[in-house]
Amino acid sequence: MSEVQEKVSNVIKAKEVDPKFKYKMSKMHGAEKVMLCFQCGTCTADCPIARFSEFYRPRRIARMVQFGLKDRLLSDKALWLCSNCFTCVDHCPQNVEIAGIVRVLRNLTVKENKVIPLVYTVLASNLLKGGYVYEIREMHHKKRAGLGLPPLPKPNLEDIEKIFQITGSSNLLKGVETFEKVES
Amino acid sequence: MTSYALFLGCTIPARQPHYELSARKALPKLGIDLVDLDNMTCCAPPPLQSIDLETSLAIAAYNICLAEEADLNIVTLCTGCFESLAMANTMLKENNELRERINKILSNAGKEFKGSKEVKHYLQVLMKDVGLEQVKSQVTNPLNNLKIAAFSGCHLLRPSKLLRFDDPERPRIFDDLIEALGSESIWYRNKLKCCGGLLRGYADDLALQIAKEKIVNAKKAGADCISTLCPFCFVALDMGQLQIRAKFKEEYDMPVLHYAELLALALGIEPKELALESHKIKTDKLLQKIV
Known part of the structure; x- marks a missing residue:
């Protein structure tokens, strides 16, 4: 140009x-x-x-x-x-x-x-799937137990889902497109 | 003993056992009882606030409701969790219209935010409930005048009107608590500026440049280590040094320790109990100076 x-x-x-x-x-x-x-x-x-x-x-x-x-x-x-x-x-x-x-x-x-960074949608879907924006995997739970740390609280996923439904965020997140990087 | 509902969040329990172990071992030694509450979930951090403010406030308030039901105030380790929960707590306590809107959402999950509890960061608990003199008197292994570059991270202090933690321009609480352990809290350039950690994942080059400046400034000021409170600052500065080495071919070898780890060491807890091997930048040389 x-x-x-x-x-x-x-x-x-x-x-x-x-x-x-x-x-x-x-x-x-x-x-x-x-x-x-x-x-x-x-x-x-x-x-x-x-x-x-x-x-x-x-x-x-x-x-x-x-x-x-x-x-x-x-x-x-x-x-x-x-x-x-x-x-x-x-x-x-x-x-x-x-x-x-x-x-x-x-x-x-x-x-x-409706176009947002990919990582934001990943964090939100982690929250809906497991109760935390950062995914806590089986290996993390095992490592914790090995170090003598207590089991983590179990989030009530139904309640989280209800909150996302009622605010409309569930639907909004289904409809967004994503990009991976922002030029800085 | 003073009891608090411990809010762990996600990053510390999954990725930073050294932080959780040191806090769980050090705080009870100072008379702070940490209670794990079931159903605690995400704090709804800035990325979620960026998607929808009301959803994030409802999720944050949901956690506060659990603490209200258990009749306990909340203590957080992560400053990100502190920011999300304390901001929501203040906003909902002081804005009736907003509280009504959020309570309407929460009623679907059988919860009601009453505004009867406080959200505190563990530094506040050390300062107010335990007291500086008491912390000093419990130190059995003083840190030998180690020069420490304190980096509180943004979310301990700002937005100051909602968090009300310390003077955001000239904070002292973190520095005083570092000095209570027998070490020196040093000044370095741009000490209070952001580490760029929240940009990791989609603007990594920018995030690394910002983190690099932070480490260079601490090094120039003669720091033996950087001390953090926030797990994201920790990743940006600890893991960040490996990425800086790969990208800029520069090596700083600057250990990064959470304050809770320094506290645990000063209280005489054995380093081998603290999972210090989870650090990317090794802490051995630093430990030789103090143990």
Whole structure:
């Protein structure tokens, strides 16, 4: 792609913009204060991921929400680069919970865009199958017994299944596509 | 004895027996009784919160309900479990509307979140229930002024408004507890910054770069070892060193020990009881300095 073509494709077109998106976001738990972001950039300056990645910029995410660039946000794999350290939440002078906004955008991606990292679906299916996001295998149980550690509690898988059913997460997870890696 | 419901989570019992063994041996010596509750399940960590917040809160609250039924507060070893459970506990205690929504979900599993219990990390229990002076007085094998690079991991401290553990900018609890064992907690560059552990599995190159910087900074500051609380930080920094060796051809040989292991050693528990062979970076040289 030439430099000129690249610039044109980056231009925001009016039809991409959902002017109501910021209001919808403001009603979601964790994203209530997105309108208060005045783009100081403290979040990006203090972000441990932004120091190493050229794609992940929390300040830009907040601005894109304010602009209503929903489709671009939900299809951007960089959304999954936040490591949930919550430094941005603690440091924001406007008390905007940037990591909360990222979480809301990820929840929306699962519901609407339906393309998420493979490892997230593996963790969720482990939880449904065995009660833990990290699979605990027979060899682990044997090793524990050999070291004199007590047997692990038995999760009630029926209860977990019921919770996933009632919130709709079971169905959502059946319908998602996955990717393995995020370019950083 | 003060009794707590022990919340183990998944990574420690499956992959890090050295952590569980040292905690199960050291904490009762200090008067903390650990009770295993049946039906405890996953803490619903950030990956699950990323899929659906309400599902994750309901799963976290389910565990808290089990502790409420047993009339016990929860203690966690893993900081990830601490973050998920303490965050859910605070959110549901303080937001009536959210609590009602989650209780509606939980009613399908025959549970109700009442908000009557606390979720604590074991460092809080050591600091508040046992006390620094008591920890110091129980040390029979002081750690010979070992220089330790404390790395608490993010989820012990943040989001600070919900976790309320320590000052997130200038935390002292972890450092004081390290020094109580007769060792020195040293400052190193970017001490409080994330280890990148949660990106392992889908952005590994980035995760390794971040972990490498952490190890280099600890090494430059003259650390004898790094001390962790979180099993993911441990994997990122311990196993991570093998991957760093393969990828960058750089060797650091920096032992990584969970605080519980250091505590157990200082309380005079024999190293051979602690399954230290599960470490990827060997701890033998370090042990020679202190045993």
